[in-house]
Amino acid sequence: MAKLKVGGALFESIENLSLDQIYPEVVGRVNLNTCGNPDCGNFGFAFNPDIPDPRGGSSKFKLAAASSAAISAGVGQYKLSSSGKKEDARVSSILEYGNEPRAWMDTRTIVCQHKAGNRKCGLGQKVLSNAHFVAETNRLRSMNGVLDGPRCGSCVKRYLEDPTAFALDGANGKTTPRKGSRKGGKPLGMRVVCKACKGQRGSRFTVSAPHRRQKERTENIQILNHLVNESGMSDMRRIFRSPDGRRQVGMSRFYDRIFWLEEVLLAYEKAQLDKWRKDYERLGKFRHHKIAHDDIVLSVHWETRTDRRLTQLNCSISADIDSGYIYRIDVDFDPTSDPANYLLDHYGGRKGPVKIRKTYTKADGTTFTAPLLEFQRPSGRYEEGALFAAAESEFRLFGEKVHEKLKRAKRTPDASLQFELDRAEERRLSLSFLRRFYFNFPASERDTRNSFSGIMTRDTYTKAAHLECLREMLPSGKITLVSEQEAAMARVVPHIFREDIKEDLFEWLVVSFNKKATKGQITSKFNRYDASLRRFRNANPNLAPYEALHAWTEARLKPAYKPGRSGDARPFPISNFATRAFPDLWIRSPVQFGGETDKVVGFPVLSRRYREQFKALGIDSQIKDPDLCKAITRRVVRATLQLASSFMEAVRERISMTDRASSGGARKGPSFENGASYNPRVLIAILNIFRVHYNFFEFRQYVTSRNKHDETEEVEMTMSSIAVPGENIRIPVEKHRKRAPIENTPAIRLGVQKVSSEDEQPSLPNLSRVLYKPWLLYGTPLWTRLS
Numbered sequence: 001m002a003k004l005k006v007g008g009a010l011f012e013s014i015e016n017l018s019l020d021q022i023y024p025e026v027v028g029r030v031n032l033n034t035c036g037n038p039d040c041g042n043f044g045f046a047f048n049p050d051i052p053d054p055r056g057g058s059s060k061f062k063l064a065a066a067s068s069a070a071i072s073a074g075v076g077q078y079k080l081s082s083s084g085k086k087e088d089a090r091v092s093s094i095l096e097y098g099n100e101p102r103a104w105m106d107t108r109t110i111v112c113q114h115k116a117g118n119r120k121c122g123l124g125q126k127v128l129s130n131a132h133f134v135a136e137t138n139r140l141r142s143m144n145g146v147l148d149g150p151r152c153g154s155c156v157k158r159y160l161e162d163p164t165a166f167a168l169d170g171a172n173g174k175t176t177p178r179k180g181s182r183k184g185g186k187p188l189g190m191r192v193v194c195k196a197c198k199g200q201r202g203s204r205f206t207v208s209a210p211h212r213r214q215k216e217r218t219e220n221i222q223i224l225n226h227l228v229n230e231s232g233m234s235d236m237r238r239i240f241r242s243p244d245g246r247r248q249v250g251m252s253r254f255y256d257r258i259f260w261l262e263e264v265l266l267a268y269e270k271a272q273l274d275k276w277r278k279d280y281e282r283l284g285k286f287r288h289h290k291i292a293h294d295d296i297v298l299s300v301h302w303e304t305r306t307d308r309r310l311t312q313l314n315c316s317i318s319a320d321i322d323s324g325y326i327y328r329i330d331v332d333f334d335p336t337s338d339p340a341n342y343l344l345d346h347y348g349g350r351k352g353p354v355k356i357r358k359t360y361t362k363a364d365g366t367t368f369t370a371p372l373l374e375f376q377r378p379s380g381r382y383e384e385g386a387l388f389a390a391a392e393s394e395f396r397l398f399g400e401k402v403h404e405k406l407k408r409a410k411r412t413p414d415a416s417l418q419f420e421l422d423r424a425e426e427r428r429l430s431l432s433f434l435r436r437f438y439f440n441f442p443a444s445e446r447d448t449r450n451s452f453s454g455i456m457t458r459d460t461y462t463k464a465a466h467l468e469c470l471r472e473m474l475p476s477g478k479i480t481l482v483s484e485q486e487a488a489m490a491r492v493v494p495h496i497f498r499e500d501i502k503e504d505l506f507e508w509l510v511v512s513f514n515k516k517a518t519k520g521q522i523t524s525k526f527n528r529y530d531a532s533l534r535r536f537r538n539a540n541p542n543l544a545p546y547e548a549l550h551a552w553t554e555a556r557l558k559p560a561y562k563p564g565r566s567g568d569a570r571p572f573p574i575s576n577f578a579t580r581a582f583p584d585l586w587i588r589s590p591v592q593f594g595g596e597t598d599k600v601v602g603f604p605v606l607s608r609r610y611r612e613q614f615k616a617l618g619i620d621s622q623i624k625d626p627d628l629c630k631a632i633t634r635r636v637v638r639a640t641l642q643l644a645s646s647f648m649e650a651v652r653e654r655i656s657m658t659d660r661a662s663s664g665g666a667r668k669g670p671s672f673e674n675g676a677s678y679n680p681r682v683l684i685a686i687l688n689i690f691r692v693h694y695n696f697f698e699f700r701q702y703v704t705s706r707n708k709h710d711e712t713e714e715v716e717m718t719m720s721s722i723a724v725p726g727e728n729i730r731i732p733v734e735k736h737r738k739r740a741p742i743e744n745t746p747a748i749r750l751g752v753q754k755v756s757s758e759d760e761q762p763s764l765p766n767l768s769r770v771l772y773k774p775w776l777l778y779g780t781p782l783w784t785r786l787s
């Protein structure tokens with residue numbers, strides 16, 4: 001039996017697992033466990049368990065390879081490797097391992113064995129669960145269940161999936177008709193029957209407009225405006241308090257309105273994007289989508305009286321570079337999952353067998369068991385250490401609260417209450433033993449924290465699901481994705497956009513810039529860049545501004561690399577991008593605008609026309625081919641994250657609970673931290689509200705060095721005047737400005753919101769109407785009945 005070193009001690013390891021025993025099931029469109037190299041023959045090809053194992057000079061494999069060129073080239077062939085990271089090492093010492101602890105690695109890596117010439121691809125990737133990816137995609141697609149809509153109580157089929165499977169069964173209540181009107185009142189709700197389940201319990205249900213109880217229209221619009229303009233909850237309570245101070249809106253009422261606003265605005269946006277996408281598909285238009293993707297980290301409270309620290313949530317943001325439209329902001333936190341109930345269902349035996357181990361069969365027919373690996377466990381989509389700790393805290397706090405109440409009342413628990421207390425403690429200990437001694441999760445700083453209603457998800461799954469939902473939102477066309485160097489992106493992007501890559505409709509650019517640059521350094525470098533570009537344009541007056549920028553940039557492109565200790569060139573990117581799947585050459589951009597100082601651009605996925613030629617270049621190579629140089633220059637100029645960064649700055653400035661947490665403040669208390677939210681679900685709702693408001697209901701200018709002439713308009717030459725000091729006279733002078741910025745909303749620039757070309761100033765959507773229509777039901781028979 002092999003031995004494994006964990007924490008300085010040697011333990012016997014569990015039985016070896018083969019790839020055909022643990023290869024995850026393919027679920028849905030995307031398989032995350034194929035080779036991620038776009039130029040490899042295994043790109044998009046899953047592991048084939050029917051191919052004989054080639055190890056040891058297998059005669060069966062040689063025979064199969066001789067009869068098939070694909071098998072000989074390694075199509076569908078991978079090998080399994082254990083993780084070498086210390087944090088993935090586990091020791092199980094209870095249950096079946098109580099007498100003899102066993103060590104094991106919690107993750108696995110698959111290594112591609114496809115052959116190109118005399119060399120194998122060799123790209124290794126951490127094994128992920130396709131089922132977890134689908135579950136996370138469903139969560140983000142429905143915006144944590146907000147966009148699910150009504151469903152049958154018997155078969156749980158959603159009405160929005162197939163409205164034709166349901167029948168309307170009359171109105172449930174009507175409004176009072178206006179005086180003198182011959183028509184009856186409008187329906188307050190509509191009864192709906194599921195045709196397949198008719199007659200069964202739950203098959204008949206009532207659907208009401210979401211605004212039915214939100215009657216204070218003016219006040220609701222004011223609340224929306226305050227939410228998106230830096231007002232906190234306590235601020236709004238003071239603002240909406242009655243003049244005599246007797247009436248004050250409760251906090252729960254504010255929460256109700258926030259969740260209602262989130263549902264209505266998300267449904268409104270979905271309806272507008274669906275119409276926009278269908279118009280593009282119907283007219284057969286081709287669109288080049290340029291997407292900037294970046295992350296923002298927000299803090300929420302997760303603390304005890306003795307441990308005042310914050311939990312960080314990662315928010316993925318994708319924005320359209322040409323229009324500034326923010327498509328999505330998704331948080332790696334699942335508010336729909338209750339930690340205690342989730343773990344009791346899956347590991348407590350409350351719903352079926354306990355799912356902590358799996359039985360495998362050897363070649364000789366004997367069987368053995370092993371703990372479920374990270375990607376096999378039902379909880380593998382979540383941050384499991386925090387998930388278990390949160391559930392344990394729920395049970396512990398339940399006991400502490402009950403005992404405290406009983407102590408104050410000076411009484412002892414009766415038999416039924418004692419049973420509940422004992423059961424809660426038993427469940428807490430059971431989960432604690434599983435966490436510490438069976439799955440042996442690393443100790444977490446959250447182990448003693450209070451519980452949220454929800455739990456953090458693994459960033460890799462959230463990132464993949466975010467990109468999948470983004471892809472579904474866009475009309476057909478080419479996609480150019482611009483992002484930062486993120487390990488999760490290197491793992492999932494080639495798989496999410498595999499079909500687009502194969503059709504040559506996807507490119508991926510990665511940027512890196514000096515985030516520590518001071519304001520003075522940024523200004524100084526921009527001024528030098530601007531002066532140099534102006535001199536170039538003056539020397540070449542025949543070039544248009546766009547042509548001049550590209551010609552100036554092309555002459556100044558340089559390779560980017562890190563100097564080694566011996567003076568040699570080392571790869572610039574992080575290790576996840578320094579693989580055979582991606583080109584070695586990264587380019588240092590001379591362009592210094594948008595606050596992106598000392599920018600370096602990488603090209604993980606290029607168009608098929610340039611990819612092979614660019615991949616052949618070394619770390620410090622100069623681009624000699626003129627066509628390739630021009631193509632790279634065009635991509636360097638447009639590679640920017642400025643749109644996502646601008647939105648993130650607005651989030652920080654205009655949403656009070658997203659301020660960066662600080663340790664200062666006059667108030668000192670054991671449960672206080674500046675600049676943090678106390679409820680992640682409310683934070684997510686406010687982020688969604690702010691994003692939709694930012695896209696549809698705010699005029700702003702959008703002028704950059706790339707679109708000055710598209711986003712500005714000529715203005716008439718006018719006069720101004722300057723007062724003469726000491727005299728009562730003014731001297732007329734001409735104004736210098738020749739062009740003025742055009743103010744529009746991102747939705748108008750993207751084309752989602754249609755405006756007349758005759759309007760000098762387009763109007764914003766009327767909030768009084770937008771908030772009071774059942775947008776979630778748009779396009780269904782219920783829309784016309786309830787709107």
